Amino acid sequence: MIVLLLWVGGFGALAFFAVKLVRRSERRLGTGPSDYYTTIAPRPDADGLISAYLAGVAGQLVLPAADVAEVRMELIDHLTDSISSLEAEGMDHETAVREALGRLGPAAELGRQLRAAHQSTRRLLAGAGGGVFSAAGGFVLGYVGGVGLAFVLLIIGALCFGLLTLVGIPTPNFNADQNATPNSLMAAATLLVAAFVATRYAVRTSAGLSRRAPRSVAGFWAAASALVFGWLAIFGSHGQQSWPGVIAFLFVPVVAVAAAFVRIERPMPHVGRWSLILAIGGVGVLGLSLVLLLGVTVSGGGSNNDSPSPLVTSGPPDYHFGIVAPPAPDAWDPQGSIFGGGMRSDASGGQLYSTVTDPQAAVPMSTALAYWHDLRFEAWHSLPDDPTQGFGLDTKYSSPFAVLPAEIHPTWLQAVFHFERMRDAGFYEVVLTGVGPDGKRYMLDECGGGSTSFNGSVWDWITAPQ
Amino acid sequence: MAGKIRAQLLKGTTTLLVLTVLRDGELYGYEIAQRIREKSGGAFIPSEGALYPALHALEADGALGASWRESDRGPRRRYYKITTSGVRMLEEHAQEWASFSLAMGQAVGSGER
Numbered sequence: 001m002i003v004l005l006l007w008v009g010g011f012g013a014l015a016f017f018a019v020k021l022v023r024r025s026e027r028r029l030g031t032g033p034s035d036y037y038t039t040i041a042p043r044p045d046a047d048g049l050i051s052a053y054l055a056g057v058a059g060q061l062v063l064p065a066a067d068v069a070e071v072r073m074e075l076i077d078h079l080t081d082s083i084s085s086l087e088a089e090g091m092d093h094e095t096a097v098r099e100a101l102g103r104l105g106p107a108a109e110l111g112r113q114l115r116a117a118h119q120s121t122r123r124l125l126a127g128a129g130g131g132v133f134s135a136a137g138g139f140v141l142g143y144v145g146g147v148g149l150a151f152v153l154l155i156i157g158a159l160c161f162g163l164l165t166l167v168g169i170p171t172p173n174f175n176a177d178q179n180a181t182p183n184s185l186m187a188a189a190t191l192l193v194a195a196f197v198a199t200r201y202a203v204r205t206s207a208g209l210s211r212r213a214p215r216s217v218a219g220f221w222a223a224a225s226a227l228v229f230g231w232l233a234i235f236g237s238h239g240q241q242s243w244p245g246v247i248a249f250l251f252v253p254v255v256a257v258a259a260a261f262v263r264i265e266r267p268m269p270h271v272g273r274w275s276l277i278l279a280i281g282g283v284g285v286l287g288l289s290l291v292l293l294l295g296v297t298v299s300g301g302g303s304n305n306d307s308p309s310p311l312v313t314s315g316p317p318d319y320h321f322g323i324v325a326p327p328a329p330d331a332w333d334p335q336g337s338i339f340g341g342g343m344r345s346d347a348s349g350g351q352l353y354s355t356v357t358d359p360q361a362a363v364p365m366s367t368a369l370a371y372w373h374d375l376r377f378e379a380w381h382s383l384p385d386d387p388t389q390g391f392g393l394d395t396k397y398s399s400p401f402a403v404l405p406a407e408i409h410p411t412w413l414q415a416v417f418h419f420e421r422m423r424d425a426g427f428y429e430v431v432l433t434g435v436g437p438d439g440k441r442y443m444l445d446e447c448g449g450g451s452t453s454f455n456g457s458v459w460d461w462i463t464a465p466q
Numbered sequence: 467m468a469g470k471i472r473a474q475l476l477k478g479t480t481t482l483l484v485l486t487v488l489r490d491g492e493l494y495g496y497e498i499a500q501r502i503r504e505k506s507g508g509a510f511i512p513s514e515g516a517l518y519p520a521l522h523a524l525e526a527d528g529a530l531g532a533s534w535r536e537s538d539r540g541p542r543r544r545y546y547k548i549t550t551s552g553v554r555m556l557e558e559h560a561q562e563w564a565s566f567s568l569a570m571g572q573a574v575g576s577g578e579r
């Protein structure tokens with residue numbers, strides 16, 4: 001509990017100070033208090049000389065808008081005083097303008113010197129450090145917002161699917177992959193929002209602190225964010241995956257780059273203290289509601305099993321093992337050898353399937369397999385063991401989706417399937433087959449089954465064997 | 467010829483001159499240039515093009531603070547004020563300049579003999 005509080009407090013503080021830092025940095029970026037000056041034209045301009053000069057200076061500045069406006073107005077003030085003074089000495093206005101501009105020197109040179117004066121190494125380092133801090137805080141803030149957004153989208157999606165079901169339009173069955181599609185989409189949406197906010201915070205903060213125009217630092221942060229968040233999206237984020245979620249994850253680096261460039265001159269919406277508290281509270285309440293809702297649904301779902309189903313028939317259900325291979329003839333089963341399949345998880349998270357001879361019969365494996373060769377475990381897609389949807393193997397498929405040769409041990413055979421690293425495994429059943437003396441393949445044993453969803457990174461998904 | 471030599475000598479002394487005139491109080495850019503001219507009896511006319519980059523660099527270094535304020539004549543102006551750090555910087559520059567000008571005087575004086 002204390003650890004949890006420390007985590008929440010730490011991340012909350014990070015987000016809070018990041019928001020403060022962005023606000024402080026952004027004071028230099030917007031036109032802010034200098035708006036007033038940008039609207040003031042200098043005194044009557046001899047042939048637009050002053051405007052052209054100021055444009056020449058501004059063209060070299062590449063500073064935040066507020067700094068550019070301040071430099072411009074300061075030079076206008078200076079020129080106004082200088083021209084008035086020269087006119088008082090007897091010069092006509094045009095000559096006075098030319099003389100005053102001449103005293104300031106070439107516009108481009110002045111612009112370069114002013115830019116160098118603003119963009120010191122100290123400010124650059126402050127911008128880089130502030131950008132990293134702000135990105136970290138922005139990521140936390142974006143993650144919280146992303147979770148909230150994901151929950152909202154989930155609720156909207158659930159309502160839409162509910163309405164479609166009510167009017168009789170078929171909707172995707174997310175149970176087939178243990179909700180991997182909505183879960184991976186939610187994870188991707190969260191990361192997308194977090195990467196967007198983090199990159200934008202980084203650009204705005206580093207530009208403000210280093211006194212550079214946001215566009216001039218956007219390239220660096222776009223590249224850095226694309227690398228960091230791209231890595232996180234493709235290699236670092238582990239969980240349930242599905243194609244829609246994987247595609248959304250692949251957009252993370254794209255969104256990071258867009259966040260650095262698209263309308264980057266616009267300030268971030270400022271998040272107030274109460275907005276932050278409300279957002280975190282809202283996510284908590286939504287999460288709790290969802291957990292309660294799912295609990296009710298699961299417990300309510302059990303009662304559906306009591307209702308009679310048209311698929312439920314008297315007698316044993318048909319498991320459709322016929323699509324695998326014919327059953328092994330008794331004649332080729334030595335006296336006393338009894339196979340009995342079973343499954344368990346191994347240390348690496350794989351599903352270990354084994355079949356053993358009856359230990360009581362003490363028939364060695366070599367005797368039990370006297371008639372058989374090319375023994376293998378085959379994983380077949382199956383139905384979800386639900387009275388409303390049927391039992392046994394899914395007859396839509398005519399071949400197994402995974403096959404492993406059986407490892408032969410003194411009294412048992414085994415193979416380890418990594419279904420959690422196979423796309424679209426869903427519901428499955430594993431059987432043992434072998435080639436008999438007549439050269440035909442027969443089914444020897446049914447070892448068990450279950451359901452799973454892909455669990456790994458986006459990279460694991462893309463490179464998964466299929 | 468004399469003006470060119472003076473301009474060469476003035477290079478690098480803008481910081482010292484700016485800090486010196488600001489020691490007496492807040493001023494805006496044009497006033498700073500005028501004050502330098504007045505204080506030096508017209509001997510130093512700082513390059514106006516070099517003045518503003520110097521002011522902004524001193525502000526970035528923390529030697530000066532700047533704020534926009536209403537002026538007696540017309541719109542708001544950007545006033546510069548020396549900071550504690552700026553005062554220290556002024557003392558260092560002044561000491562450096564004193565030893566430099568003494569050495570230069572001695573060197574030039576001995577050359578004449």
